[in-house]
Amino acid sequence: MANPNDRGNGVPPNNIHTGANNRKKGWLPWLFLALGLIALLFGLKRCSHDNGLARVDTAPVAVPATGGVAVLVGTSRLGGFLGGTEALPRTFVFEKLNFDTAKSDIRTADRSEVDELAAAMKQHPNARVRIVGYADARGAASSNATLGKERAESVKAALVAEGIAADRLETATGGENNPVDTNATSAGQAENRRTELIVLQR
Structure with a gap:
């Protein structure tokens, strides 16, 4: 088989x-x-x-303000703005330049913000700015307007002391207007006792 x-x-x-x-x-x-x-x-x-x-986006954000002016948080970008071509005027909010209640003296802890502003203006000698002082909403509106002006003048005097020409610095008051925080809490009031910087010319 x-x-x-x-x-x-x-x-x-x-x-x-x-x-x-x-x-x-x-x-x-x-x-x-x-x-x-x-x-x-x-x-x-x-x-x-x-x-x-x-x-x-971690980067800082431009927020529309009254009159179409943009608010940039912090003066750390001021030097870059002064060297750029973005539209004027432009408002900068100081990161840490606030005032104690009813005072216009610059606090020691906030001096570095003024130093930074002075350094930026020295690098850009044609720049002109307006400093606007604000108050919280406690007290009379007229008193707050005066206090805001005194705070702006205090910042101007500090810049002049660092070598910035006085004719490059304007001052104004916002009084208790345009708060950036609530006036119902002490923390919010502290934020509203501030100064802002408006770049008028590069």
């Missing part, structure tokens, strides 16, 4: 065996396809979440 697996007589074998390697190769493409579909679905889901997230 002939051996059914004997290939010597030219007759193909009756039984064809598929080895383990052939079985593995058969399901690998399906595995890769399934993994690819999972990765695609995950990516689409992530994109949809990203589109719903608000992007937070």
